[in-house]
Amino acid sequence: MPAPQAPVSVSGAVARRRSVRAFLDRPVSRATVEDILRRAARAPSGGNLQPWVVRVVDGAEIAALKALMRRQVAGMPDGEPPVPAFCPDALKPPYLARRRRNGEILYGALGIDRDDAEARRAWIAGNFQFFGAPVGVMLFAERQSTPYQWVDIGIYLQTVLLLLCEAGLDSCPQADWAMYEATVKQALGAPPDLTLVCGIAIGYADPDSPGNAVRTERDDPLAAYAIR
Numbered sequence: 001m002p003a004p005q006a007p008v009s010v011s012g013a014v015a016r017r018r019s020v021r022a023f024l025d026r027p028v029s030r031a032t033v034e035d036i037l038r039r040a041a042r043a044p045s046g047g048n049l050q051p052w053v054v055r056v057v058d059g060a061e062i063a064a065l066k067a068l069m070r071r072q073v074a075g076m077p078d079g080e081p082p083v084p085a086f087c088p089d090a091l092k093p094p095y096l097a098r099r100r101r102n103g104e105i106l107y108g109a110l111g112i113d114r115d116d117a118e119a120r121r122a123w124i125a126g127n128f129q130f131f132g133a134p135v136g137v138m139l140f141a142e143r144q145s146t147p148y149q150w151v152d153i154g155i156y157l158q159t160v161l162l163l164l165c166e167a168g169l170d171s172c173p174q175a176d177w178a179m180y181e182a183t184v185k186q187a188l189g190a191p192p193d194l195t196l197v198c199g200i201a202i203g204y205a206d207p208d209s210p211g212n213a214v215r216t217e218r219d220d221p222l223a224a225y226a227i228r
């Protein structure tokens with residue numbers, strides 16, 4: 001068993017949380033994850049709609065989903081149409097530069113060449129194995145949601161990530177799961193009026209994975225007016 005961690009402040013969790021993309025083969029208590037998902041619902045939401053819908057996947061179910069996704073991704077590597085747009089096609093400055101820099105940092109750490117499409121594709125496919133995490137969460141929105149409910153769901157997501165951090169758990173939010181919304185929804189028996197926002201991979205970081213050593217950069221949000 002690892003040594004218990006010192007209690008983490010909100011500031012500590014905000015600073016320490018990062019996206020982890022390789023996990024140890026070490027079990028995670030479903031009860032702990034469920035407790036965090038419930039406590040995160042103290043997050044604010046417009047009109048207190050609490051428009052987040054979550055589904056935990058672990059054990060035999062996550063094993064079956066990973067096996068199914070291996071087949072799906074092999075057959076349709078670019079996702080199932082209609083693949084949602086994660087951001088505008090033509091990203092304006094400074095967003096394009098930030099996205100490129102993020103890729104450079106991560107792929108650089110992993111030793112994946114910028115032009116090696118095959119290696120990149122194989123790496124991205126790891127998303128659909130929850131990067132080896134033993135527990136996953138699927139986060140849904142109502143299809144009829146407006147952007148404000150998506151704001152609420154984003155706040156809920158970050159609250160979940162921070163509580164996971166406080167509990168000594170690592171995570172990665174994964175919008176890429178929405179590329180296979182139909183398969184995920186069918187596999188989990190999700191109602192038709194829900195739309196898949198993202199998955200969350202949950203587990204313990206593999207300290208030997210070079211990708212997990214990455215520390216992403218941030219620009220000063222107060223300077224945002226000036227630099228756009």
Ligand SMILES: Cc1cc2nc3c(=O)[nH]c(=O)nc-3n(C[C@H](O)[C@H](O)[C@H](O)COP(=O)(O)O)c2cc1C
Pocket residue numbers: 017018019020021102127172173174175176177198216
């Ligand atoms: C809503 C959302 C969706 C994301 N989707 C993915 C994803 O599909 N795959 C992935 O590897 N990372 C994904 N990320 C992680 C981001 O790449 C990451 O948060 C960003 O690069 C900043 O790094 P950090 O989380 O380590 O601070 C997502 C993050 C958010 C907030």
